[in-house]
Amino acid sequence: MSLYDSFLDSIKGMRSKLKNDPATMDNVSGALAAEITVIVSLLLSALLMSHVNMFASVFLVIILAVLLISNMPLAPKIKREQDDSLEKMSFYIIVTLGVLVAVIYWGLKYV
Amino acid sequence: MNYLIPLMVIIPILCALIVNVIGEKNRTTRLLSILVGIAIPVIALVAVPGVQYFGGHNPSLIGSMLPASLNGTLASMYNTGIVYVFSDFERIFIFIMGLVAFLAVLTYFTEKKEISGPYLYLIFMGLAAVTALMLSDDIFNMYVFFEITALAQVGIIIATNTDDNYEIALKYLIIGSIGGPMLLLGIGFILGTIGSLNITDIAYVINHNLVDPLSPGLVIGFVLILFGWFYVSGLPPFHTIKSAVYSKARPNGAAILQGFSVMCMLAFGIALIRIFHHMPYFNQLLVLFAIIAMVLSVSMAAMQWDFRRMIAFLAVGELGFVALGMGIGTELSLTAALFQATNEILISALLFIGFGTVYYLTKTSDTRKLGGLISVNSTMAIMVLLGGFAMAGVPPFNGFMSKLMLVQSAFDAGYPELALIAIFVSITIFFTFVKAFHTIYLQPRPKDLKFAHETIPKEALFAVGVLLVVCLILGLCPWIVTNVFSSFVGGLI
Structure with a gap:
């Protein structure tokens, strides 16, 4: 198969996937809003730990930052679990x- | 004796039994339902505050009849019968729940030509049960009435005849078979440790150190009742099933169901605070679950296509604000929590009935298939928009005042992080609502959108209008209820 054919097939594959799950402004903005809400709330909740121990709070924020970045996007996972x-x-x-x-x-x- | 106190429970039960029997006689059933729907808020307004001792078991009167050996002992002070307490606090919630029930019944009559006696039976039994829950000072009596409410909720979903309603009702029953028995088991542990089911007696015994406040029976009772409270309220991990329940009911049914949940949450929440406020980590646990409820429910609402499910998640998320106020635990935060609960009953009912008219017109709740509905009835669209603003906390509505109080109380208590979380979640609610409103009412109407009805019933307009006016009045004059809540909270903590 020539390079041209394989390129065309990959485009067709992408198009058929998009047909089954069209991404619109509405669902992307909803998912983004959910994503930002979850991240902000988690980080603020971690900051609450500073009332108990400042070092524990900083440690928790760093751990959360690593976990959040490595698991993005969170919104579809949250939706799937609920x-x-x-x-x-x-x-x-x-x-x-x-x-x-x-x-x-x-x-x-x-x- | 103030006979109006028990009548607030007896009248809806009697009405439920009668409409179940004469359900097919449309005119009589309608008349009776509307009369009782009006009677409950009116009785709540005119009833004199007082205490009702069922069976005449007033400890101050029967104390002298006890054997001399029991005089002055703890046993002689116990309330041996069921006690109902009615004050201005109960008056507000019973009035508001009665008003929502009346408006929901009114809109139900416009939806169906042939009304169902059993459906109305479930609504009135649920109303009687939540009224009894608010009045009762006996935790086992509260549990019994909660179970009646839960069964009424299941019945209302089954009677709805929407897609998957049986499946959701069955799931709610199965989930309830975990949550309900845990609550009962917790009550059993309290009874075993204290020897009484009366909340005033239990609180007296614990506060006066007549039992070890951290005894294993009380601790495990606390855990199980707290878990039961999550089930009763629809807080995580029960938020998914609760939102599914709301979204499968008819709009008028959903308006009542969420009111039932708020009333159950308040009744058991206040009992929890009175009995277990001394427990270590009590407030922290409430705050933790409040944050999870707010964040998960509102995030889920933002990602919904189905507008009924979206409002259902928003309604559950709003309960997180109530739990947050309870968790912060100051006088201002508890007052804000009670005010937020009042607003939640009103605003969610407004949105369920208001958006319910979209379902009435088009028989679909999929926002992808909707659009341009502002041209059908712009008055309803504007009222729904204002209702959404009230939920998101936009001035001058009641939701703004209660959320402002919550944010202030979080700052005053030294937790600015909680205030910021509450503000962020409110912003997401606003975004979610505006997105849904734009999709349903403002974007161009799809060519293939078909209408089942051409116009919106006047009764639905009236119901939404009344709820919006009450929201506005409470937003402009919050002291009508906050003064009562503040003095109630003063006696609570």
């Missing part, structure tokens, strides 16, 4: 209950 699937909902509910019980029940012994 669909109406019963399995995902049950998973997060049971994890939350487990973490709450473990952290508070055993954690309060050291207060």
Whole structure:
């Protein structure tokens, strides 16, 4: 196959993908808004740690920065994890209950 | 004795039973439903504040009849029966919920020619249950009424007849089978440790160190009731199913469902604060889950195509603001949280009913298929736009005042980061709303858009108009409710 044909095939492939999932101004702007909201809120939440310990806060911000940059874009991942699937909902509910019980029940012994 | 206090619960239950039986007699059912819809807010306005001891179990009266050996003991002070407490605080919420229920029932009558008795039964049973939740001072009684509310919510979704409604109702029941029993188990631990289910008694025993405030029974009870509260309110990890529930209901049903959730959240939230405010990390936990609720729900709303799901996520996100105020835990923040809860009931109802007219006209909620609807009824479009501004916190509406109070309280408490998060989330709400409004009302109408109805019912215009006026009044004169909330909070902390 000549270079021209393979180039044409790749263009056709891209076009067929776009047909199935057209990106419009609306969904791109929505995803961008979600992305920025999540990043800003996470960083501000990490800064809240400075009320407990300044070094812990700085450390958390650096860790978050690395994690956020290496996992972008976050918005589609967040959307995927929060669909109406019963399995995902049950998973997060049971994890939350487990973490709450473990952290508070055993954690309060050291207060 | 103030008979109007129990009547606020009895009347909607009686109405529910009657409309279920005579549902097919359209005129009588409509008349009765509208009369009861008007009666509940009116009774809430005129009822005198007081306490209702069911079965005559007033501890101050029966104390003298007890054996001498029990005199002066803790047991003689316990409330042995169910107690309802009605003050100006309960008056405001029951009035607003009654008003929303009345307007929702009114718009329901315009949607359907043949009305359904069982559907109205579910609405009135839910209304009675959330009213009882607000009045009750007994945590087990609250749990029972919450379960009735949850079942009514499931019934309202099943009666809706939209796509996937059965599936979402079933999922909500399954998820509820985790959240509900945990709440009940937590109440069981409290009963086992304290020996009473009356919230005033429990708080008295804990505050006077008559039991170890960090005893294992109380700690595990706290965790389970907190988890149950997340389920009751629709805070994470229950925000996805709660938003799905709202989006599958009829617009009028969704307006009522979100009101039910706010009332349940408040009733159990106040009980949590009264019983467990001494627990280490109590406020921090509330703040953590409030931030997660606000950020996840509003981010999800920004990415939605379906406008009903978008408003549903926004409604859940707004509950995060209420939880944030509770979590900051100062007098100003708690007042702001209660004010925000009031506004949430009103504004979300306005948006569900207002945007519901788009679904009524076109039978679709996919924003990609909509456009140019401002030409159908510009009055409704402008009222919906103003409702969205109220939700995003634009002056002079009530949402602005409550969010401003929240931001101020976060700064005063020394947490500017929380204030900034609240502001950023409000900006995203504004963006999300304006984007949806532009898509539905302002962009050119698609050529293949078909209309199921040509005009919007006058009742829907009336309902949205009334809600908007109330929002504006509360925005211009917030002291009408904040003075009451402030004095209530003063007695709480």
